[in-house]
Amino acid sequence: MAMEHRRGRVSLIKAASWAFTLLAAGAVVAMVGLFVWQSRPVWRHAGWGFLSGREWFYRQEIFGAAPMIYGTLVVAAVALGLAAPIGIGAALFTSEFLPRRLRIPVKVSLELLAGVPSVVYGLLGILLLRGWVYDLLEPWEPLSGDTLLTAGLLLAVMILPTVMTLTEDALRGVPAAQRLAARGLGLTATEVVLRVSLPQAAPGILAAVLLSLGRALGEMIAVFLVVGRQDNQWPSPLLTLRPLTEAGQTLASKLGGAETNIAYGDPLHWSAMVGLALVLLALVTSLTLLGARLRRSDHAP
Amino acid sequence: MRRKSVHRLFVVATGLCAVAAVALLVLIVWSIASRGWAALSWSFFTGHMREVGADGGIFHNLIGTLILLATAAATSTPLALAIALVHGVYLRHHRLRRFVGLGLTILNGVPSILFGLFGMIVFVQWLGWGKSWLTGGLLLGLMILPTVSVSLIERIASLPDRYLEAAAGLGLPTSRIIRSVILPQSLGGLLTGSLLGLARAAGETAPIMFTATIFAGATIPQGIKESPVLSLPYHIFVLAQDSFDPAAGGRLWGAALVLLGLVLTLSLAALPARLRLHEEAHDT
Amino acid sequence: MTPDPILHIQSLGVTAGPRPLLRGVSLAVPEGSVFGLIGPSGVGKSTLLKCCNRLVDLTPALRVTGTLLFRGAPVFDRRLDVDALRTRIGILFQQPAVFPCSVLANVLFGARPLARVPRRELPALAEHALREAALWHEVKDRLDQPATRLSVGQQQRLCLARTLATDPEVILMDEPTSALDPQATEAIEHLILRLRGRRTVMLVTHNRAQARRVCDAVARFAVVDGAGTVVETGPAGTVTADAPETGG
Ligand SMILES: Nc1ncnc2c1ncn2[C@@H]1O[C@H](COP(=O)(O)OP(=O)(O)OP(=O)(O)O)[C@@H](O)[C@H]1O
Ligand SMILES: [Mg+2]
Numbered sequence: 001m002a003m004e005h006r007r008g009r010v011s012l013i014k015a016a017s018w019a020f021t022l023l024a025a026g027a028v029v030a031m032v033g034l035f036v037w038q039s040r041p042v043w044r045h046a047g048w049g050f051l052s053g054r055e056w057f058y059r060q061e062i063f064g065a066a067p068m069i070y071g072t073l074v075v076a077a078v079a080l081g082l083a084a085p086i087g088i089g090a091a092l093f094t095s096e097f098l099p100r101r102l103r104i105p106v107k108v109s110l111e112l113l114a115g116v117p118s119v120v121y122g123l124l125g126i127l128l129l130r131g132w133v134y135d136l137l138e139p140w141e142p143l144s145g146d147t148l149l150t151a152g153l154l155l156a157v158m159i160l161p162t163v164m165t166l167t168e169d170a171l172r173g174v175p176a177a178q179r180l181a182a183r184g185l186g187l188t189a190t191e192v193v194l195r196v197s198l199p200q201a202a203p204g205i206l207a208a209v210l211l212s213l214g215r216a217l218g219e220m221i222a223v224f225l226v227v228g229r230q231d232n233q234w235p236s237p238l239l240t241l242r243p244l245t246e247a248g249q250t251l252a253s254k255l256g257g258a259e260t261n262i263a264y265g266d267p268l269h270w271s272a273m274v275g276l277a278l279v280l281l282a283l284v285t286s287l288t289l290l291g292a293r294l295r296r297s298d299h300a301p
Numbered sequence: 302m303r304r305k306s307v308h309r310l311f312v313v314a315t316g317l318c319a320v321a322a323v324a325l326l327v328l329i330v331w332s333i334a335s336r337g338w339a340a341l342s343w344s345f346f347t348g349h350m351r352e353v354g355a356d357g358g359i360f361h362n363l364i365g366t367l368i369l370l371a372t373a374a375a376t377s378t379p380l381a382l383a384i385a386l387v388h389g390v391y392l393r394h395h396r397l398r399r400f401v402g403l404g405l406t407i408l409n410g411v412p413s414i415l416f417g418l419f420g421m422i423v424f425v426q427w428l429g430w431g432k433s434w435l436t437g438g439l440l441l442g443l444m445i446l447p448t449v450s451v452s453l454i455e456r457i458a459s460l461p462d463r464y465l466e467a468a469a470g471l472g473l474p475t476s477r478i479i480r481s482v483i484l485p486q487s488l489g490g491l492l493t494g495s496l497l498g499l500a501r502a503a504g505e506t507a508p509i510m511f512t513a514t515i516f517a518g519a520t521i522p523q524g525i526k527e528s529p530v531l532s533l534p535y536h537i538f539v540l541a542q543d544s545f546d547p548a549a550g551g552r553l554w555g556a557a558l559v560l561l562g563l564v565l566t567l568s569l570a571a572l573p574a575r576l577r578l579h580e581e582a583h584d585t
Numbered sequence: 586m587t588p589d590p591i592l593h594i595q596s597l598g599v600t601a602g603p604r605p606l607l608r609g610v611s612l613a614v615p616e617g618s619v620f621g622l623i624g625p626s627g628v629g630k631s632t633l634l635k636c637c638n639r640l641v642d643l644t645p646a647l648r649v650t651g652t653l654l655f656r657g658a659p660v661f662d663r664r665l666d667v668d669a670l671r672t673r674i675g676i677l678f679q680q681p682a683v684f685p686c687s688v689l690a691n692v693l694f695g696a697r698p699l700a701r702v703p704r705r706e707l708p709a710l711a712e713h714a715l716r717e718a719a720l721w722h723e724v725k726d727r728l729d730q731p732a733t734r735l736s737v738g739q740q741q742r743l744c745l746a747r748t749l750a751t752d753p754e755v756i757l758m759d760e761p762t763s764a765l766d767p768q769a770t771e772a773i774e775h776l777i778l779r780l781r782g783r784r785t786v787m788l789v790t791h792n793r794a795q796a797r798r799v800c801d802a803v804a805r806f807a808v809v810d811g812a813g814t815v816v817e818t819g820p821a822g823t824v825t826a827d828a829p830e831t832g833g
Contacts, residue, residue, distance in 0.1 A: 011474070011475065011476040012476070013386070013476045013479055013480070014391060014475070014476065016379075016383060017382075017383040017384075017386040017387050017390075017391060018383070018387060018391070019383070020379055020380050020382075020383030020384070021380075021383045021384050021387045021401075023380065024380045024383070024384060024443075024446060025404065027443055028404060028407070028408055030419075030423070031411070031415070031416075031419045034419065034422050034423075035415075035418075035419075038422065085318075086318045086321060086322065087318070087322070088318075089314060089315040089317075089318030089319070090315065090318035090319040090321070090322045092315045092318075093312070093315035093316050093318060093319040094319055096315075097312055097315065097316070098319070099645055100645070104576065106319065106323060107576070108572060108576070109322075109323050109326045110322060110323075110326070111568065111572065111575070112326060112565055112568060112569070113322070113325065113326040113329070115500050115501070115504075115564050115565060115567075115568040116329060116504070116561065116564065116565075117503070117504020117505070117506075117534060117560060117561070117564055118504065118505075118506070119504060119506050119534045119537050119538050119541070119557075119560070120329075120333065120504065120537070120557050120560065120561055121329075122538070122541060123333075123537060123541045123553070123554075123557055124329060124332055124333070126541050128332065157325055157329075160322055160325065161322070164322060175682070177678070177680065177682040178682050178684060180640065180643065180678075180682070181678065181682035181684075181744070182684070182694065182695075183640060183643060183671065184638065184640055184671060184675065184676040184678075184748075185671065185672070185675065185694060185695030185747060185748065185751060186668045186669065186670075186671035186672030186675075186695055186698075186699070186751060187668065187694075187695065187698055188304050188305070188307075188308045188668050188698075189308060189312075190304075190307055190308040190311040190312070191304070191308075191698050193311070194311075195694070195698075196684060199685075199686075200685060211410070214410050215410075217412070218410075218411070218412025218413070218414070218415070219412070220412065220413065220414040220506075220507045221506045221507055221534075221538060225538075225541055225542065252412060252414050252507075255414050255415075255417075255418060256414055256417075256507060256510070260418070260421075260511060261511070264421075264425075264426075273418075274418065274422075277414075277415050277418050280412060280414075280415065281411065281412075281415055284410055284411065284412055285407055285410060285411070287410070288406060288407055288409075288410035289403075289407070292403060292406045304668070304698065305666070305668075
């Protein structure tokens with residue numbers, strides 16, 4: 001490189017690399033910046049009420065995001081409550097008990113499962129899951145099969161491979177020598193899992209769960225198709241399970257709806273929509289950061 | 302003996318989880334394939350959509366999706382190469398490298414609908430474009446950028462140091478080392494990452510629904526600013542909503558099967574390289 | 586007539602797919618002795634050790650033929666409880682593999698699940714094992730600290746204490762001192778000599794002098810027709826005298 005400088009030529013590759021990298025970084029910064037900037041009107045209009053308000057009537061310029069935040073969290077909680085135990089269990093089985101010859105086909109199936117497009121999940125949700133949930137909820141007289149529960153179940157299926165793959169990654173970080181030493185002491189394979197693998201992989205597994213949660217929070221298409229998209233659903237009392245049997249709205253499903261196009265012409269309404277995007281971005285990014293942190297501390301010796 | 306029973310119970314319980322996961326995949330593929338199979342025919346691939354999806358084929362949807370994918374690949378490739386080189390070659394500082402990695406991790410986590418909104422602000426609001434294939438391709442390219450970059454970065458990091466040292470020992474300037482050693486050796490990583498990224502991009506609806514794709518009436522785009530395309534995922538998304546016309550059902554499943562086939566083919570193509578990496582990691 | 590050997594290996598063979606690793610290995614290890622295994626690298630000494638407590642099971646690629654008797658009972662019996670076997674035949678590796686938890690938890694790692702002694706007697710058991718491994722005085726004030734902070738030599742003795750806590754009849758040692766400095770090596774050798782008589786030790790070593798110092802009998806391995814086998818067995822002094830040094 002020194003030679004090139006002497007000839008007074010800056011490496012084209014170097015210049016291009018930096019330029020493109022800064023372009024990409026600029027796009028990311030621009031995204032965050034735009035969401036912050038364009039949502040200012042609604043923050044000025046509603047203040048913290050934007051987060052805590054339970055009503056959203058855009059014609060009256062009432063913008064409260066709480067029901068959507070609630071819907072997002074409930075749906076993600078259902079998804080995680082199912083996908084985390086099953087996914088972690090399955091990952092333990094494949095990586096600790098399954099012989100290598102069988103491990104690979106299972107692994108391949110799961111990678112493929114992870115790749116199924118969300119719109120396909122949504123389609124299956126509409127045509128299979130919706131009816132099934134409706135029958136399941138029969139005793140509670142649901143209005144339709146489009147409920148927060150349906151969305152949660154569908155999301156559980158969707159994030160299951162993510163939980164599994166990331167959990168497997170975490171388990172692989174546990175040194176083989178430690179497993180061997182523990183078996184050499186006479187521990188059963190299960191005791192090795194419970195006393196050696198799980199404790200050591202715990203931060204990584206927690207990261208897996210958080211990153212999957214992030215995915216669940218942000219999923220739009222599949223949720224959109226089965227959640228019912230009913231605004232202003234707020235539970236009373238707060239901890240009742242009743243909303244699970246009713247239609248609801250999540251941040252992402254709201255953003256994916258027709259209202260985004262309607263809002264486009266009205267600065268305040270638009271900024272409220274962008275505000276929802278900002279809330280979603282903040283939620284997901286904090287989970288991502290937390291997960292990344294855990295994964296790193298996991299890899300450090 | 303209690304320890305043995307605990308072990309058996311544990312293996313059965315975790316085994317059931319694994320069986321459930323695999324069964325889900327089989328169920329999903331079977332549900333789509335068994336319903337969509339009947340719709341597949343030559344004319345389904347080459348025909349134009351008629352009667353709101355109830356008749357005709359998905360030719361322009363497929364073409365539209367391919368245009369979006371090609372644009373996404375063309376967007377992500379130079380950006381990912383640049384990021385990987387900056388990360389692997391030009392950035393000497395460990396902390397700065399980690400910063401790049403963190404940025405990619407964050408971008409990877411951003412929900413896809415937010416890319417759609419971002420595109421709407423930049424291209425529709427600022428630039429005054431209508432729906433355009435280019436917007437969609439750029440957004441999808443940005444969305445898959447982390448996948449492609451990370452794959453490249455990992456490949457470059459796994460290059461043996463002696464290659465680089467040998468090249469440097471010959472007195473080659475960095476740019477020559479990049480061109481003659483690093484780039485040729487890391488093309489596999491670019492390919493794997495792109496296949497994986499495109500597999501994800503092919504099925505995405507959220508980033509393109511407001512910015513690039515419409516349900517009917519578009520053919521091969523003639524320009525840029527006002528040239529939307531049809532696409533497979535949006536087609537399925539629209540037809541799936543609410544109680545669609547049962548007559549469209551068979552073709553809807555057919556379209557879903559084609560999309561699933563496209564996505565799975567892309568991810569399968571990337572699989573050998575991934576498995577090799579995976580098993581290497583497992584053995585050490 | 587000598588008493589029955591505690592470990593009796595009869596024409597044992599191990600193959601990895603088509604490739605033979607060990608062939609026709611026969612050995613009789615007397616109870617209470619320190620039995621050395623020497624021979625060039627890759628000849629299959631570690632593999633043989635792993636056969637004795639069936640850790641080979643964890644490497645599905647390896648197939649074992651022949652018989653291996655532990656106190657007269659076949660080790661490669663399908664119905665045998667391998668986990669119980671492994672508490673009776675403990676193993677110590679070349680690199681100490683301590684678990685990322687406290688010193689105390691490490692010592693009791695194998696003993697606790699056995700539940701042979703009541704919970705409140707576990708600390709006493711740990712102390713006993715640590716004393717036997719000559720580590721007690723160095724760690725008695727830091728039992729709650731992470732074991733990973735110990736020096737490598739201390740970690741190796743901790744691994745030995747961990748094994749002793751399960752009260753094994755046989756301890757397999759796979760080059761236990763090759764990662765250690767001379768002082769730590771001396772400590773381990775000293776321990777082996779103290780264990781002698783009370784427990785049976787099978788010791789793989791590359792170090793001739795060490796074999797002479799601590800072993801009662803030694804089996805020398807060599808590659809014959811592409812597979813490792815025993816070429817010579819006898820008292821430590823005679824076997825090691827004329828054999829070529831294998832380094833280490
Ligand atoms: N899982 C396996 N598959 C195939 N071959 C194996 C496997 N494990 C070990 N081997 C081979 O078995 C042979 C014996 O290995 P082993 O570790 O027992 O030798 P060793 O005598 O202990 O050598 P060293 O003195 O270097 O420790 C080696 O050639 C090794 O490559
Ligand atoms: Mg060895």
